[in-house]
Amino acid sequence: MSIKDFLQNVGISNTREIHHNLSAARLVEHALKRGEGQLTSTGALNIKTGKYTGRSPQDRFIVDYPEIHKSINWGKVNRPIDPEVFERIYARLTAYLQNKDLYVFDGFVGADRRYTHSIRFINELPAHNLFVRQLFIRPTEEELNKFIPQFTVISAPYFNAVPEIDNTNSEVFIILDFVKRIVIIGGTHYCGEMKKSIFTAMNYLLPQLNVLPMHCSANVGKDGDVALFFGLSGTGKTTLSADPNRMLIGDDEHGWSEDGVFNFEGGCYAKCINLSREKEPQIYDAIKFGTVLENVVLDDKGNPNYDDDSLTENTRAAYPIDYIPNAVLKGVGGHPKTILFLTADAFGVLPPISKLTKEQAMFHFISGYTSKLAGTERGITEPQATFSSCFGEPFMPMNPVLYAKMLGEKITKHNVNVYLVNTGWSGGPYGIGKRMNLKHTRAMVTAAISGDLENVKYIEHPIFKVLIPMECPNVPTDVLNPINTWSNKEDYNRYAKELANKFYENIKKFSGISDDILEAAPDLI
Ligand SMILES: Nc1ncnc2c1ncn2[C@@H]1O[C@H](COP(=O)(O)OP(=O)(O)O)[C@@H](O)[C@H]1O
Numbered sequence: 387m388s389i390k391d392f393l394q395n396v397g398i399s400n401t402r403e404i405h406h407n408l409s410a411a412r413l414v415e416h417a418l419k420r421g422e423g424q425l426t427s428t429g430a431l432n433i434k435t436g437k438y439t440g441r442s443p444q445d446r447f448i449v450d451y452p453e454i455h456k457s458i459n460w461g462k463v464n465r466p467i468d469p470e471v472f473e474r475i476y477a478r479l480t481a482y483l484q485n486k487d488l489y490v491f492d493g494f495v496g497a498d499r500r501y502t503h504s505i506r507f508i509n510e511l512p513a514h515n516l517f518v519r520q521l522f523i524r525p526t527e528e529e530l531n532k533f534i535p536q537f538t539v540i541s542a543p544y545f546n547a548v549p550e551i552d553n554t555n556s557e558v559f560i561i562l563d564f565v566k567r568i569v570i571i572g573g574t575h576y577c578g579e580m581k582k583s584i585f586t587a588m589n590y591l592l593p594q595l596n597v598l599p600m601h602c603s604a605n606v607g608k609d610g611d612v613a614l615f616f617g618l619s620g621t622g623k624t625t626l627s628a629d630p631n632r633m634l635i636g637d638d639e640h641g642w643s644e645d646g647v648f649n650f651e652g653g654c655y656a657k658c659i660n661l662s663r664e665k666e667p668q669i670y671d672a673i674k675f676g677t678v679l680e681n682v683v684l685d686d687k688g689n690p691n692y693d694d695d696s697l698t699e700n701t702r703a704a705y706p707i708d709y710i711p712n713a714v715l716k717g718v719g720g721h722p723k724t725i726l727f728l729t730a731d732a733f734g735v736l737p738p739i740s741k742l743t744k745e746q747a748m749f750h751f752i753s754g755y756t757s758k759l760a761g762t763e764r765g766i767t768e769p770q771a772t773f774s775s776c777f778g779e780p781f782m783p784m785n786p787v788l789y790a791k792m793l794g795e796k797i798t799k800h801n802v803n804v805y806l807v808n809t810g811w812s813g814g815p816y817g818i819g820k821r822m823n824l825k826h827t828r829a830m831v832t833a834a835i836s837g838d839l840e841n842v843k844y845i846e847h848p849i850f851k852v853l854i855p856m857e858c859p860n861v862p863t864d865v866l867n868p869i870n871t872w873s874n875k876e877d878y879n880r881y882a883k884e885l886a887n888k889f890y891e892n893i894k895k896f897s898g899i900s901d902d903i904l905e906a907a908p909d910l911i
């Protein structure tokens with residue numbers, strides 16, 4: 387079917403020029419010509435996304451059909467929308483796209499070809515089309531010749547919904563239709579919406595194929611030892627998985643099948659606030675021609691000022707994974723040996739690293755205690771403690787316990803070591819304490835992955851019951867036990883107990899959790 391016929395079939399008629407699978411170079415030219423962005427001194431395309439510089443979770447809906455009703459975990463995260471309401475907004479959106487140049491990218495999600503889904507992205511903006519081209523898996527010429535889309539994404543940032551007509555909360559909408567396999571996005575220019583809606587779709591589709599979808603980064607050592615880093619947005623998945631001594635599999639979304647793990651994407655999406663070559667060399671050097679930057683402030687020579695947060699804290703860079711030296715281009719690896727749960731603890735009471743029993747791992751995965759970091763979601767301006775199940779609740783359409791059970795089985799079967807890593811605050815809560823030293827976090831992660839932490843003595847945390855290593859190579863011993871970093875020990879205990887209470891209150895939300903997992907909860911004293 388020709389692309390024109392395809393568009394006609396999905397209701398987009400009277401199109402002008404359809405730019406189908408343009409190269410990165412051509413897309414950059416189009417974006418510049420249309421005034422969508424500027425080139426930086428290293429050749430990246432920097433765009434400003436206007437009012438919305440992070441995700442809009444209140445504006446994300448799933449179409450509620452009888453055939454899928456039971457499988458979705460409806461609520462504030464997965465908001466239902468009626469099929470008629472969807473049809474109405476869809477008709478207005480496709481009418482809006484008439485007489486416009488459109489940019490179409492045909493890509494894949496899921497590096498393991500048994501689970502690959504093909505997606506056709508229809509963009510109003512060439513800069514957005516460049517984003518999806520860099521972030522998803524780019525098919526070969528041969529694959530393009532026989533490409534049949536299984537999912538369609540239509541993104542029209544200049545089309546604003548009208549809440550009175552469209553039943554939306556605001557001018558922004560992100561609507562996922564799992565039955566028709568269509569995603570529509572309007573009213574927002576933030577690129578992360580396109581990425582995370584496809585992630586959500588995979589999180590719906592893959593468990594049905596007996597694959598666990600995960601919000602984690604993954605890398606692999608020379609011996610084939612795979613490590614996974616779970617974490618909510620901004621907690622360090624991308625930063626910590628970019629390690630010159632290990633090969634990167636992917637920085638954000640993976641599946642775990644009977645044969646091992648595989649990346650969903652073909653690119654990375656790094657936060658670049660306070661980025662420096664010294665601290666994050668691989669990411670810094672990936673910002674070059676072909677990379678899409680969002681909301682970075684440039685000087686008049688085009689030099690980025692990564693310390694400038696005047697547009698947002700959530701400045702971003704999207705680049706193809708091959709811009710990271712040492713990446714596993716096939717995007718697949720074996721079963722993980724180590725799992726790290728990254729939590730940005732705004733209370734500043736969790737140890738910088740601790741070892742979890744299998745039951746504690748399950749408890750913490752279901753709890754997903756962490757912080758929403760500034761800028762990643764609309765309205766979040768400073769770190770906010772939250773419980774985000776699976777360390778990715780905004781992207782999980784089904785009951786978190788279902789994903790947790792799959793993870794638990796895999797951890798047992800493959801005898802995986804699990805650690806909890808606090809990439810957030812120490813020495814006091816957010817506002818008083820300091821963000822964990824990145825060099826120390828890296829050294830702790832290295833020690834966990836290499837097995838060095840298997841041969842040290844541990845002490846049990848009196849409240850959280852997790853095991854704290856008493857020593858760790860290349861980390862000063864006095865930072866390992868969090869109470870030592872607080873000047874007032876009573877304050878520490880007070881905050882730690884407050885957090886323990888929050889864990890306790892939160893876990894009550896879930897039903898069907900076995901007693902051994904509940905017993906792994908922090909102690910309420
Ligand atoms: N101790 C630490 N560990 C990890 N990241 C840290 C730490 N301290 C500061 N950061 C910063 O936090 C941010 C983590 O973002 P990122 O790795 O992109 O998160 P994610 O990929 O999980 O969304 C980066 O800007 C990084 O420089």
Ligand SMILES: C=C(OP(=O)(O)O)C(=O)O
Pocket residue numbers: 440441578579581582617618619620638655762
């Ligand atoms: C892109 C996002 O997060 P992450 O860094 O986890 O990909 C997001 O939450 O919009």
Ligand SMILES: [Mn+2]
Pocket residue numbers: 620623624637638655656657
């Ligand atoms: Mn990331």
